Amino acid sequence: MHTEIIDYLALGFLKAKGIDTCTIIKWLHHFEHANLVLNASVADLAEILGKIPFVADEDWQRNVALAYQKAQEEFQHIKNQGIQAVCFADADYPSFLKHCPDAPIVLYYKGTLATLNERANISIVGTRKASHYGIKQTENIVQALSAYKVNIISGLAQGIDQHAHLCALEAELPTFGVLGHGLQQIHPVSSREIAQKMQKQGAVLTEFPWGFPASKYSFPLRNRIVAGISEATILIESAIDGGGMITARLSSEYNRETFALPARLDDELSQGCLALIAQNKARCFTRIEEVLESLGIAKNAQEKVKKSQETVKIPEKINKLYPQEQQAIINLLQEKEKLHIEELSERAGFDFSDLATILFELEIENVIESLPGKYYQVKK
Numbered sequence: 001m002h003t004e005i006i007d008y009l010a011l012g013f014l015k016a017k018g019i020d021t022c023t024i025i026k027w028l029h030h031f032e033h034a035n036l037v038l039n040a041s042v043a044d045l046a047e048i049l050g051k052i053p054f055v056a057d058e059d060w061q062r063n064v065a066l067a068y069q070k071a072q073e074e075f076q077h078i079k080n081q082g083i084q085a086v087c088f089a090d091a092d093y094p095s096f097l098k099h100c101p102d103a104p105i106v107l108y109y110k111g112t113l114a115t116l117n118e119r120a121n122i123s124i125v126g127t128r129k130a131s132h133y134g135i136k137q138t139e140n141i142v143q144a145l146s147a148y149k150v151n152i153i154s155g156l157a158q159g160i161d162q163h164a165h166l167c168a169l170e171a172e173l174p175t176f177g178v179l180g181h182g183l184q185q186i187h188p189v190s191s192r193e194i195a196q197k198m199q200k201q202g203a204v205l206t207e208f209p210w211g212f213p214a215s216k217y218s219f220p221l222r223n224r225i226v227a228g229i230s231e232a233t234i235l236i237e238s239a240i241d242g243g244g245m246i247t248a249r250l251s252s253e254y255n256r257e258t259f260a261l262p263a264r265l266d267d268e269l270s271q272g273c274l275a276l277i278a279q280n281k282a283r284c285f286t287r288i289e290e291v292l293e294s295l296g297i298a299k300n301a302q303e304k305v306k307k308s309q310e311t312v313k314i315p316e317k318i319n320k321l322y323p324q325e326q327q328a329i330i331n332l333l334q335e336k337e338k339l340h341i342e343e344l345s346e347r348a349g350f351d352f353s354d355l356a357t358i359l360f361e362l363e364i365e366n367v368i369e370s371l372p373g374k375y376y377q378v379k380k
Helices: 002-013 021-031 034-038 042-049 057-080 132-145 160-170 189-198 218-229 243-253 268-278 288-295 301-309 323-336 341-348 352-364
Strands: 084-087 106-111 120-125 150-154 175-178 202-206 232-235 257-260 368-371 375-378
Touching: 002 034, 002 057, 002 084, 002 106, 021 034, 021 042, 034 057, 042 057, 120 132, 120 160, 120 218, 120 243, 120 288, 132 150, 132 160, 132 288, 150 160, 150 218, 160 175, 160 189, 175 189, 175 218, 189 202, 218 243, 232 243, 232 268, 232 288, 243 257, 243 268, 257 268, 257 288, 323 341, 323 352, 323 368, 323 375, 341 352, 341 375, 352 368
Parallel strands: 120 150, 120 232, 150 175, 175 202, 232 257
Antiparallel strands: 084 106, 106 202, 368 375
16 A cells, blocks of 8 residues: 555656646546556656657656655655545545546545545635624534535635634544644644544545645635545635635536625625626526535435335326336435436436436426436426
């Protein structure tokens, strides 16, 4: 295991012209292991990118050797500091984040990731200059979520982020804070006590190695992890150029459910939310049930079991062109409550033309309903 994590740490330390995180992720998808990437020839690596070699073989080998040296040093740092690391290939790596083209190669953390892939992850973000309205709405949202099996994700910044974490702790919900620097510090200082408490029912995590300082460049990178981990992002309030806007826009680009709270037109802290809604980059948040419905989250396990055991009958008046296929689609939707059309096609084994006909018939008869983003669910 030590060898494997060092391989992935080395990938993160690679420095050469033309190499960025997106490039490394492409290599990992192709070679399936960090060690195979690091031992591949320059020609093989360049072929995957569809361009000529970006560096000479001897330079590449020198870069790999240097990266391994830094990886060994980093491994000793995190071992001495009681920091844990999860790499891209691990089962504990956040599953939704793995689908992002710029996913971090390694995440360092303190705490536990136990619930991260077991519950729905909802990020709550917003301005550092939180208003009374923003704080109150954050409290209301987290309190409403306390009845559900969710994790609260945010960035541990002052204002809305801090308050989201605090409310999650009070509601006994697992909460995860993503840092814009290494774990040698917690910035801002006012988040240190919160971070300590979070580690008992969640974690603080970062992609940055030990000693990496906070900077104006590192926090936007942090925001992509907040968005990437989460199935849904709720922007509470933000100015038009606020950091929460980066998270919300990335959430939309990652094709995740994205919500923004409406507020007064003359309020500076409403301008970011209103802009995202106007640009169709976020849905207007009015009630927490909209978020839960978009993710197919039931109130508790018993409710999910009950729904899965119910039998939905196809109305007799449907002109059944595909009777068995229709029931197969209904059964799949009952199992997951909500499925994307591509996953439906893959799991049912139907091509898109047949599937479109089946879905249309079931929707016409109010057996199922379509949701934003080409998702479908059984009609409630």
